[in-house]
Amino acid sequence: MIKVGVIGATGYTGVELIRILARHPEVEIVGVTSNNYAGAEYSDLYPSLKGYFDLKCEELHTEELIKKSDVIFSALPNGHAHQLANEVVAKHKKLIDLSADFRFDDLSVYEKWYGPVPSLDDRIKRVYGLPEIHRLDLKGANVVGNPGCYPTSVILGLAPALRCGLIKPEGIIIDSKSGVSGAGHSPTLNNLYAECNESIKAYGVARHRHTPEIEQELSYLAGSDIKVTFTPHLVPMTRGILSTIYCDLKDGFTIQSVRETYREFYSKEFFVKVLGDGQYPRTKDTYGSNNCHIGLAYDEHTGKLIIISAIDNLVKGASGQAVQNMNSLFGLPEDTGLDFPAIYP
Structure with a gap:
């Protein structure tokens, strides 16, 4: 034990x-x-x-x-x-x-x-603890920096596109929305029911502390310096993160080839689910689970690839991922103790 x-x-x-x-x-x-x-x-x-x-x-x-x-x-x-x-x-x-x-x-x-x-x-011997990207490095680590919740949703969403050269590295725009539990347990004015219910707001605009973390890992995946525009929003729900990412698809790729690349990239990953054509993630479908759902679309009018990812900010975005990292450190299957579906409805 x-x-x-x-x-x-x-x-x-x-x-x-x-x-x-x-x-x-x-x-x-x-x-x-x-x-x-x-x-x-x-x-x-x-x-x-x-x-x-x-x-x-x-x-x-x-x-x-x-x-x-x-x-x-x-x-x-x-x-x-x-x-x-x-x-x-x-x-x-x-x-x-x-x-x-x-x-x-x-x-x-x-x-x-x-x-x-x-x-x-x-x-x-530290490692950035996103197992889907740094699994081999975890084997020799004694300190794991568990990723942030927003970065987890963004990095998993963009990893195949950048690693496989599907998109242009410039001009990536990330719109993320999180439930109130992402702000922590300590009460603050902005998290009071009357302040956040029936409202949505952007915060940390052009200065959120998760931006350099996102850029570090995306640059590692791309093999070149990546800068992004990242704007988080607070929405009146308890759990969940939905990130919608806009990027320019390179010539020669179609939405079908992109989806095939994503499925191949994540084919051995228990916790990452690439959705089918016309299917898009909902936070409700990852609620209480360690799963990440990814949906893809192509806007022919603008030439943009649209990537949508959803996670539970407290599980895959924090504690579930931490347990996934522990499993890897101790040579257990990564899904040990985590192989449960989301809570629905």
């Missing part, structure tokens, strides 16, 4: 981790921490887990938790995982971090968007 510790277990990504890990056949959860709810029984905080997970939340004593765990999941805000990684790696354990702290190859990019990085242990 893989012994797991979860730091920051009472936020939305934390509770989603516990929901998945509690029924994982190869996992024993040995400790969960929460600054706000130390001493509380977890299933009292989240009654949906009564009978599935009943440990008490602990205060964070890093050394003790690392000692009894094989892998630590950190669901803390940005800026907390660097020192934690040093401690985890020093004890020859593994860390899967759900913040942005280990997503960037160039630390100067992280510092520009998030803040300073302390000195890191030379033994850290």
Whole structure:
């Protein structure tokens, strides 16, 4: 059994981790921490887990938790995982971090968007944890930077088009929409019911922190520098991300050949589903699952390839992908504990 510790277990990504890990056949959860709810029984905080997970939340004593765990999941805000990684790696354990702290190859990019990085242990072998793209790199990693939710939807949507040279790399436009849970568990004015119900709004326009993460991975796929226009929107639903991506299709390709390329690219991927002609993703069809649905269309009037992808921001966009990464790190089939369909309706 893989012994797991979860730091920051009472936020939305934390509770989603516990929901998945509690029924994982190869996992024993040995400790969960929460600054706000130390001493509380977890299933009292989240009654949906009564009978599935009943440990008490602990205060964070890093050394003790690392000692009894094989892998630590950190669901803390940005800026907390660097020192934690040093401690985890020093004890020859593994860390899967759900913040942005280990997503960037160039630390100067992280510092520009998030803040300073302390000195890191030379033994850290980090990888950007999108298994469909970096599966081989995961095998030797001891620190995984779990991708952001928006980037997951965008990168999976564009990966075949860029890797296989189907589109022009310039002028990519990304319109993404997310449910309110993407903003986290802590209440803020903008997330109050009266503020976001019956409304939709753009935010982080021309300056969202997921932009450099998206560009890093798309550039890796394309083998050249990629810049994108990315605009996220908040919509009044609990879960889900829908990304609509507009790009210029190169001459010589048809929508049929594009769809065939996508199906071949993802033919061995359990969690990525390429939809048929005239079928387009809905967030409802990925709700509660680790799946990504991708739909394709060609606008003959403008010559644009339109790529639409849908994920659950808390599962494939966060906690489910983190468990998928854990499975890969420990040599398990990636769908272990994750092979369940979406909740419908």
